[in-house]
Amino acid sequence: MGPDAAKYFKRIGIVGAGNMGTMMSFGFAEQGVDVSLWDISGTNVNRALQMAKDARKEEKTVIGKIDCFCDIHEFTESLNDSNPAVYIFSITHGDPADSILKMIKDDLRAGDIILDGGNEHYRNTERRQRELEKKGVHWVGMGVSGGYQSARRGPSMSPGGTKDAVEKVLPLLEKFAAKDRRNSKPCVAYIGPYGAGHYVKMVHNGIENGMLSTISEAWSMMHKSLGMPFDEISRVFERWNSKGELRSTFLVQIGSEICLKKKTPEGDQRGEGAGRFGFVLDDVLDKVVQDVDNTEGTLYWTVSESAFRHVAAPTIATGHFIRVASGNRDQRLRVAEKLNIPGPHKANDVRDKEALLEDLQRAVYASFLCSFCQGLELIARASKDEGWDINLGTCIRIWRAGCIIQAEHILDLFETVFSSSSGQSQPIMNMKLIDEISSDLHKNFQPLKKIVLKAMEWDNCVPSMSASLEYIKYEGGTMLPTQFMEAEMDYFGAHAYDKPNVKNEDPGEPNKGAHHYEWKPA
Template sequence: MALCDIGFVGLGVMGKSLALNLADNGYQVAAFDLDQDKVDAALAQDKLENNNVARVQGCESFQALLASVKAPRTLVLSVPAGAPVDSVCRALIEAGIEPDDTVVDTGNSLWTDTVRREKQYAGLFMFFSTAVSGGEAGARFGPSLMPSGDLRAWERIKPMWQAIAAKVDPDTGKPIERAEPGNPVKEGEPCAEYIGPNGAGHYVKMVHNGIEYADMQLICEAYHVMREGMAMSPQAIAAVFRQWNQGVLDSYLMEISAEVLEQMDEVTGQPLVDVILDRAGQKGTGMWTAMSGLELGSPVPTIAQSVFARSMSGLKSERVAASQLLAAPQVVPMSDAERSELIQQLHDALYCSKICAYAQGFQLMHTAAKANGWTLDFAAIAKIWRAGCIIRAVFLQSISDAYHRNEDLANLLVDEFFAGEIASNQTNWRAAIARATVMGIPCGGFSSALAYYDSYRLGTLPANLLQGQRDYFGAHTFERTDAPAGEKYHVQWGTSERRQLKM
C-alpha cells in the first residue's frame, strides 16, 4: 500500500472515531493498538462504511507504523492520560522516530504534563497537543479541537484538523450537523484554531470541562426543584427543557437532558432517570479547574461547587442514613399560578447562573494566560466551542461577540450585553434560589453563581474586617483606604494603647 498521510496509536472509542473521520475526509490512515482486536474492529468498520474499500491500514508494531507514514511523520496518540502517553513516546523513540516527526497527544492530559513533555522530547520529535471535545460522536463526525504547541507542527496538521472539525454556519452561529459516514461536513467555519504554546490547548480544554461540570450541575438543580419541589414527572420536565431549548438556553446539554428525562426503562417501565443511581463520577478535569482557580487566585466557585456536588453524591449510604434523622422543612403546596411562576424563575436562574459559570471560566483563562505568558484569543475560543464540544450552545456566539467588542474584557459580567441580561433577569434568579431554599432543595450551583455576581458587583466587601482579624492574631498587616496602595500598617493589639504603626 502507498504511504499513509497520518498514523494513529490507540484505537479505542475516540481513536477509532478520529481515524475514521480522517478517512472520510480523504486521508489515508495507518493505525496501531496493543490490542489487535481493536485494530481488526477499526479495519472492519472502515470497510463496512466504504463499500469494502480500505482507507485505514493496520500495523502490527510501532516500527511498522513508522514505516507506513509519509515523512515527516504525523502520529496521533489516543491513549489514556498520564503514564501511557510517556510509555508510547518511549516506544516510538525505540522504534526510530525522527526529530522532524510530530507526535500529537489527543487525550485529556493535565496541561503541565504537556509542557513537561515538549521539553523532555525536544530534539527527539516535536511533541504537540490537541485537546478534543465532543465525545465519540464528535470525534467521528466533527469535534471541537484545541491544538497547541510548535507552530511548525500546527501548519503541518492544520488542513487535516480543520477538515475533520465540527463546522458552524457563519451567519447563524449554529452547528452544521451531519452524522453520516462518508459524507463529512465541508461547508461552514471549522471549530479548530491554534490556541497557543504547548500546554495552552489542554489548559483551555480543562477549563471547558470545568464549565461543563457547572453547566450540568445547574441543569440538574433546575430539574431537582421541579421533580422534588413541584412533583413534576420526568416527561413534564423534559417538555419544559425542550421549550427552554428554543431560546437563550439552546444547548447540547439542554437537548440531551430532555432526551434522558423522556427515556423509559425497559426493565421496570418507569422513567429511566428514576432508576439511575444518584451517584455521579468524575475524571478529574473539573477538580483540576477548581484547583487552578485556587492556585491563581481566580475565583471559580460555581465550578468548584459542581465538583463538590459530585463528591456529595458519592456519600450515598451516609445520605440515606442521614435522611432518616435530619429534619426537612415543611412543604407548602403551590397553586398552578405559583408553579408556572417558579418555572419561569428557574429558567432565569439557570440563564444567569450559566453566564456566571462562563464568566468564571474565561476569567480563569485570562489569569492563566498572564501567568504563563500566553496570548489567548477568547473570541476564537468561544467560536470553536459553538459546535462539536459538550458545552456547545447558541450562547457562545454572544461570548465571542463580547470579546470582539473588547478583546481586553476583564470579565464577561461587565460586557454591556451580559450586564443587561443579568439586570433583566436577576429578580427571578434570586426568587428561584429563595424558594428552593425554603423547600429544602440544595441549589449550590445557583447560589454560588449569585454570590459570585454579588461579590463582583460590590465596591466594598467584608474583607476589611477579615484583614483586621488577620492583623490581630497574626500581625499580617493591612492597607488603608486613605493611604497609597502598598503601604502596610499594623495595630499593637496586645497593648493598652493599641497604637497603629506604619510598617
C-alpha cells in the same frame, strides 16, 4: 464535508482504541485518510477491527482504510512513508501517555508531529514538548471536545504548541472538525504556544461542569419539588433550547432527549435499559464516579488552577465538590442517617408554575453565564501569566459546534465583545466589566435569587446556582463581610489592612495592607 483530506496526509496513526480513539479513526477515515490504529489491549484492537469492518460495510462514507495493530513498532513502521508522520494520542493522561511515548520514542523522526488528543495536564504537555524538542519532534497538546459522538462526526479542537507544527496539520484538522452551522467555519484553531491548547480544553471542561451542575439542579427542582414527570421536563428543556437565552445549548438539548428516553423490552445494543415500564433515567444512580480513579482530571485541575491563579470560580468549583460527595454514596447514606435532615420535597405553594419556570430558565442562564465568566477569566489570567497570548475570541469560535459547552446566545454575546475589542492593547481580564455581560447578570439576578430562595425552602440541593448567586454578589459587592475578616486576621496575625478613603489604599491595588493595629499585645 468532503473526503479530500487525504491530500494533506495520506495516513495518520492513532494511539488508543478506546471510545474516543476508535471514533476518531472512523471520523478521519470518512475524510479519506487511511488510519493506523494501535492499542495496548488486544481486546480493544479486535473490537475496533470488528467495528471498522462493520462501519465500512454499513456506512459507505468510511472510505479511508483502518488498519489495526497490536505491535507498536509495526504500527509506527506503517507511517514510514508519511513525512512527517502524524500521530494522535487518545489515551489516559499522565503515566500511560508517558509510557507509550517511551515505547515509540526511538521510532520517531525529526519533524514528526504528535497531537495529544487526551485530556492532559498542561504542565505534562510542556514537559513532553521540551523532551521531544531535542529530537525535532513536535508534541502538540490538543484538547478534543464533544465526547465520542463528536469524535466520530467532528469535534471541537484546541491545538497548542509550536505554531509551525500546528499549521502543518491544521488543514487536515479543519476537514475533520465540527463546523459552525452559521458560516461553516471549522471549530479548530491554533490556540497558543506550549500548554495553551490543553489549558483551554481543561477550562472548557470546568465551564462544562458548572453548566452540568446547574442544569441538574434545575432538573431536580422541576422533578422533586414541582412534581413534573420526565416527559414534561423534556418539553421544558426543549422549549428553553429552542429560543431565548438558552437557545441551542447542547446540555439543555441532550437533557431534553435524556428525559424522553423510555425503556424498551430489548434495551440498547448491549441490553442496557431493558424493561417494560419507565425511563432509562430511573436506572441512573445519583453517583458521579467519573473521576474517582484519577483517570480524568480536567475538573479538579481547573479548580486548583483557579485557586492558584486567584480567579474566583465558585460555580465550577462547587460543581466539582458535589461530584466528589455524590461518588461516595455509601458514606453519604451513613451520614444521612446521622444528620437526619430533610431532602427535597414537593412544593405546595406554587401559584403560578409558568412564572416559576420562567424564573428557573433565567436562573439557569445566569448560572451558565457565571460559569463562562469564570472560565474565560481563568484563561485570560493564565494566558497573561504564561505569556501565551490566547485570543479569547478564538476560544469562542471553536466552541460554536462539536463541543459540550455550545450555548448560542452566550457565545454570541462574547463574540460581539471580543471581535470589537480585538484591536485593544490590553486583553479583557474581568468579564463582568463588559456591558453586555453585566447587563445580563443584572437582569437575571432577581430570578436567580428567587430560585435559590425557593430551593432553600424546598430543601433542594443547588450548589452551583447558589454559588453563582453569591459570586455575583461578592464580585460586584461594595460592602463585603471581609471588613471583619481583615480585622480578625490583623488581630491574630498582624496581617495588616488598608483604610477607607485613603489614596492608593481605597480602592488601590490588591497589595498587602499598610496598617496594623495592636489589638492585643503578645
